[in-house]
Amino acid sequence: MCPKSLFVGAFTFIALSASAADRLKVLIIDGQNNHKWDITTPVLVNALDSSGAFTTEVSTTPAKGSPAEAWKDWHPDFAQYSAVVSNYNGEPWPEAVRLAFDAYMKNGGGFVSVHAADNSFPEWKEYNQMIGVGGWGKRNEESGPWLYVKDGKLFRDTSKGNGGAHGQQHEFVVEIQNTEHPITRGLPPRWLHAKDELYSRLRGPAENIEILATAKSDLTSENEPNLMVLSYGKGRVFHTTLGHADYSMLDRGFYETFQRGTEWVATGDTKATGDVPVDFPTAEKVSVVLLDGHPKQSAPAPKK
Numbered sequence: 001m002c003p004k005s006l007f008v009g010a011f012t013f014i015a016l017s018a019s020a021a022d023r024l025k026v027l028i029i030d031g032q033n034n035h036k037w038d039i040t041t042p043v044l045v046n047a048l049d050s051s052g053a054f055t056t057e058v059s060t061t062p063a064k065g066s067p068a069e070a071w072k073d074w075h076p077d078f079a080q081y082s083a084v085v086s087n088y089n090g091e092p093w094p095e096a097v098r099l100a101f102d103a104y105m106k107n108g109g110g111f112v113s114v115h116a117a118d119n120s121f122p123e124w125k126e127y128n129q130m131i132g133v134g135g136w137g138k139r140n141e142e143s144g145p146w147l148y149v150k151d152g153k154l155f156r157d158t159s160k161g162n163g164g165a166h167g168q169q170h171e172f173v174v175e176i177q178n179t180e181h182p183i184t185r186g187l188p189p190r191w192l193h194a195k196d197e198l199y200s201r202l203r204g205p206a207e208n209i210e211i212l213a214t215a216k217s218d219l220t221s222e223n224e225p226n227l228m229v230l231s232y233g234k235g236r237v238f239h240t241t242l243g244h245a246d247y248s249m250l251d252r253g254f255y256e257t258f259q260r261g262t263e264w265v266a267t268g269d270t271k272a273t274g275d276v277p278v279d280f281p282t283a284e285k286v287s288v289v290l291l292d293g294h295p296k297q298s299a300p301a302p303k304k
């Protein structure tokens with residue numbers, strides 16, 4: 001072996017080691033949800049870890065109805081993580097945890113809200129500013145406008161009405177509204193998403209928000225937001241309304257946008273996850289991600 005190839009070999013080894021050390025540390029929060037969080041969290045973990053860009057930990061809250069003492073030991077150290085992902089829709093977190101999470105975000109943290117996480121905390125003003133829009137939990141016109149895209153422009157509908165609706169689950173076409181953003185660049189402008197709920201009529205303060213992708217709702221005949229990005233203080237938020245069930249998440253389109261969204265909130269770009277997968281869905285064909293040994297969700301799905 002000549003000295004030159006020795007040098008190249010050593011360099012490659014160092015580069016690989018550095019890349020492992022540089023993986024972004026992500027925390028997924030679950031523990032309460034009207035969805036099967038115990039089945040979907042492992043899919044979210046796989047989606048992140050399989051990209052090679054992240055190391056993922058899970059923090060599970062006390063179960064619904066637990067006494068206050070049970071919450072005393074639940075206080076994630078948010079500052080340890082480059083991004084926090086919520087797969088949680090349940091009781092309010094203790095005030096100290098809410099304040100810590102708000103400070104983490106204002107100081108430049110990253111947050112990813114997945115599907116029913118945007119049903120959470122209708123009374124928590126700062127959380128609703130982070131997610132921009134949400135549904136259910138008695139949200140209505142007082143929560144903020146209904147946000148959708150009309151003629152390529154973001155539209156804020158301030159008329160009266162409840163926030164949050166969806167019809168039967170079905171496959172639907174996701175349409176990218178901004179093809180330049182790091183989360184969506186290079187992706188086909190229209191792709192067929194696996195069976196899921198198409199959230200519509202989401203309402204909220206909708207400040208500092210951009211809609212990256214939409215799908216046309218049969219319920220409202222409007223282009224409802226599926227993928228959104230927001231800024232909150234110095235922090236960044238990626239909000240995906242997709243992901244009702246494991247079979248909704250086991251979709252290359254969900255995987256790719258979730259991976260990119262998580263990297264983007266952590267770093268402001270998608271250098272590690274930005275390659276378009278060869279099996280990305282087309283406008284006509286869903287691309288299913290197969291996980292060995294993953295239990296399929298067979299029970300009737302919850303309503304939201």
Ligand code: ZN
Nearest residue numbers: 197244303304
């Ligand atoms: Zn759902």
